[in-house]
Amino acid sequence: MSKEIIFLNPVFTHNIWGGTRLKDDFHYPVEGDDIGECWGVSAHPNGDDTIAAGTYKGMKLSELWDKHPELFGNTGLDRFPLLIKIIDAKADLSIQVHPNDAYAKEHENGSLGKTECWYIVDCKEDSALVVGHNAKTREELKDMVENGRWNDFIREIPVKKGDFIQIDPGTVHAIKGGIMILETQQNSDITYRVYDYDRLSNGVPRELHIKQSLEVITVPAKSVENSILHTQAKPDEVQRLISCNYYSVYRIDVADKLSFKQDHPFLIMSVLDGEGTLNGTSLKKGDHLILPNDYGTVELSGSMQIIASSL
Numbered sequence: 020m021s022k023e024i025i026f027l028n029p030v031f032t033h034n035i036w037g038g039t040r041l042k043d044d045f046h047y048p049v050e051g052d053d054i055g056e057c058w059g060v061s062a063h064p065n066g067d068d069t070i071a072a073g074t075y076k077g078m079k080l081s082e083l084w085d086k087h088p089e090l091f092g093n094t095g096l097d098r099f100p101l102l103i104k105i106i107d108a109k110a111d112l113s114i115q116v117h118p119n120d121a122y123a124k125e126h127e128n129g130s131l132g133k134t135e136c137w138y139i140v141d142c143k144e145d146s147a148l149v150v151g152h153n154a155k156t157r158e159e160l161k162d163m164v165e166n167g168r169w170n171d172f173i174r175e176i177p178v179k180k181g182d183f184i185q186i187d188p189g190t191v192h193a194i195k196g197g198i199m200i201l202e203t204q205q206n207s208d209i210t211y212r213v214y215d216y217d218r219l220s221n222g223v224p225r226e227l228h229i230k231q232s233l234e235v236i237t238v239p240a241k242s243v244e245n246s247i248l249h250t251q252a253k254p255d256e257v258q259r260l261i262s263c264n265y266y267s268v269y270r271i272d273v274a275d276k277l278s279f280k281q282d283h284p285f286l287i288m289s290v291l292d293g294e295g296t297l298n299g300t301s302l303k304k305g306d307h308l309i310l311p312n313d314y315g316t317v318e319l320s321g322s323m324q325i326i327a328s329s330l
């Protein structure tokens with residue numbers, strides 16, 4: 020008898036750059052034409068998911084983490100370490116950068132820094148993301164940012180569906196309009212805004228964080244080739260996209276069936292397309308779940324695309 024799958028009810032956010040695809044394409048029960056983010060697996064105080072069914076139904080994920088550490092492999096960590104979002108960017112997001120753990124601890128009340136990565140769920144043709152920048156030295160960086168030389172500074176890279184991008188702390192980045200992304204990240208919300216295209220929100224520009232940005236931006240930026248991975252479907256295989264200090268991320272394309280052992284402290288899954296079953300339990304597009312510690316053998320069948328992650 021295998022352990023229970025922990026299904027989650029996501030939290031949604033309204034954003035000036037958000038759209039309607041989380042409602043229209045993913046059929047989430049959310050109203051409005053400015054839905055930017057679905058926090059599919061989150062125990063963050065700004066959007067703490069609720070357990071959707073089973074023994075722990077109605078409990079917050081943060082509470083489950085605190086009360087039942089054994090479900091997550093008794094990691095000893097003081098908070099649920101990851102945050103999984105699906106992002107619908109109808110318009111461009113501001114250009115930003117995140118600090119590393121050491122900087123955040125010192126300057127942001129002991130918060131964690133943020134490493135994140137993006138899997139392109141869908142995008143228009145000729146889409147691009149801002150990843151990195153063109154300054155070659157810190158002096159050049161300062162000059163470009165302080166004097167608003169944004170055309171010189173901003174580095175855009177072309178992307179298509181299935182591309183995967185790791186955003187290390189210190190990497191300048193922005194999601195551009197027309198792109199849907201699954202984001203896997205450290206459980207943190209510390210963001211420094213470098214540039215917001217001089218837009219106004221309710222008549223005023225949003226706050227920028229120039230001092231902190233100049234302190235944390237990595238110079239020079241990682242090369243374009245080293246910043247992006249073009250992934251392909253590998254039917255009925257677990258394909259690892261990255262392993263870093265904070266997470267490993269996997270792409271699983273179920274074409275018929277596959278099985279593997281859940282040998283991580285816990286394993287997160289988000290279904291991005293299709294439907295099928297996991298050990299006989301139905302899964303469909305938009306589901307977010309956690310397989311607890313020592314879950315045993317996982318048997319997937321059907322036709323589905325899944326992004327999974329673990330510590």
Ligand code: ZN
Nearest residue numbers: 115117135192
């Ligand atoms: Zn970010």
